[in-house]
Amino acid sequence: MKPLFLVLFLSVFSASRLAAQQDSATIVQAHKATVEKIIRMALSDSLAFKRLATMCDTYGARLSGTENLERSIDWVLAELKKDNFQNVRGEPVMVPRWVRGREYCRLISPRVKTLEMLGLGGSIATPEGGITAEVLVVKNFDELDERAAEAKGKIVLFNTPFTEYRETVRVRVQGAMRAASAGAVASLIRSVGPFSMNTPHTGGMTYADTIKKIPHAAIAAEDAEMLARMASRKEKLTIEIFMSAQTLPDAASRNVVAEIKGTEKPNEILVFGGHIDSWDVGSGAMDDAGGCFAAWHALLTIKRLGLKPKRTIRLVMWTNEENGMRGGETYAEAHKDETHVFALESDAGVFKPEGFGFVGAKDLFPKARAIASLLEPVGATKITVGGGGADIGPLMRKGVPGMGLDVDGTKYFWYHHTNADTPDKLNPREINECAAAMAVMMFLMSESL
Numbered sequence: 001m002k003p004l005f006l007v008l009f010l011s012v013f014s015a016s017r018l019a020a021q022q023d024s025a026t027i028v029q030a031h032k033a034t035v036e037k038i039i040r041m042a043l044s045d046s047l048a049f050k051r052l053a054t055m056c057d058t059y060g061a062r063l064s065g066t067e068n069l070e071r072s073i074d075w076v077l078a079e080l081k082k083d084n085f086q087n088v089r090g091e092p093v094m095v096p097r098w099v100r101g102r103e104y105c106r107l108i109s110p111r112v113k114t115l116e117m118l119g120l121g122g123s124i125a126t127p128e129g130g131i132t133a134e135v136l137v138v139k140n141f142d143e144l145d146e147r148a149a150e151a152k153g154k155i156v157l158f159n160t161p162f163t164e165y166r167e168t169v170r171v172r173v174q175g176a177m178r179a180a181s182a183g184a185v186a187s188l189i190r191s192v193g194p195f196s197m198n199t200p201h202t203g204g205m206t207y208a209d210t211i212k213k214i215p216h217a218a219i220a221a222e223d224a225e226m227l228a229r230m231a232s233r234k235e236k237l238t239i240e241i242f243m244s245a246q247t248l249p250d251a252a253s254r255n256v257v258a259e260i261k262g263t264e265k266p267n268e269i270l271v272f273g274g275h276i277d278s279w280d281v282g283s284g285a286m287d288d289a290g291g292c293f294a295a296w297h298a299l300l301t302i303k304r305l306g307l308k309p310k311r312t313i314r315l316v317m318w319t320n321e322e323n324g325m326r327g328g329e330t331y332a333e334a335h336k337d338e339t340h341v342f343a344l345e346s347d348a349g350v351f352k353p354e355g356f357g358f359v360g361a362k363d364l365f366p367k368a369r370a371i372a373s374l375l376e377p378v379g380a381t382k383i384t385v386g387g388g389g390a391d392i393g394p395l396m397r398k399g400v401p402g403m404g405l406d407v408d409g410t411k412y413f414w415y416h417h418t419n420a421d422t423p424d425k426l427n428p429r430e431i432n433e434c435a436a437a438m439a440v441m442m443f444l445m446s447e448s449l
């Protein structure tokens, strides 16, 4: 019995593997010439960078609920219409509205020094007269737990060195709750980033209903290190913090949508893009105008070549990724009756592309690998397991296969969420390479799913 089962299993297994291999070989053969054309067209001008720089320079940072964001969206919609895409529209989304207001931080003793600071998104204000208190410097949550008795009435500074974003960001997200639980009156973090030129980083944070809310802000790594050195020399540190942040009622925003309708299966949708909102610092050039505009350039490349995808390829620039995720959630809800067959997001910067991180049915991996093998000219050949993105998360949780564009991330967190996230950090050719990689992935998935 056993050997027979094994033989049957092995033959079925190898037959399906053979089918997958043939399938992949067919994809490579059938689309080689098209892929070469897509890559050549995507790299042929610097329109994507020019458009990105125009939007960033003209309207500035695009925090949810701001005029800047809505004027940027108006401009993008008008440009998308000029490109003659189908169904260009802004889809309504209600977004949270956090306003930074005026804020500052300074060391009072042992010497007076301005500390560059950015309040973290969602933080409450300090009282009108600010908060002046002694500082307890800790390295992480464990050290705070050990020294909790010393935290009462103080400002806790988490001087946590950057390791990996997902790990280090916990101090930004949970720091206020942890410090307040130990009795602190405010909390500061060393900015989440591997490199600093006195550039504080903002970003999202959370409170819990059961824990006292205290102001929460980030200072530059240089100052965090200095304060840690002073504390280790047993110097008594006093800091003054002033913040006037407010959370106002929700405001109206939009997800930006444009598409090329499928010729054979228009009701099957492949969606891709990035997020159009940003933090209120710099001009959100990398995070995530880059992802949005590379995807836009990808769709334009398909259109310029007159390619007619079998299925509908839809570009979405989601709103409110940074401080609410309402764009991604509203999109998934509003389009729940449509059939999404594939989703792709670019929200890790648009540096040199390396490939895609993929989550989906196992039998799609050989297909994804075959498509990526054609991306040698732009270097985006790697398909790794695991990936996606925040805005396509709600679709992926319903089972839609999803991918995130992977790029050389060496410098991403140098600029992310800082005043230095401006167009000059981007390379026009690399944006085009990202666009080429996404155009090929979207078009070939549309043809071969």
Ligand SMILES: [Zn+2]
Pocket (backbone or CB within 6 Å): 275, 287, 288, 321, 347
């Ligand atoms: Zn982002």
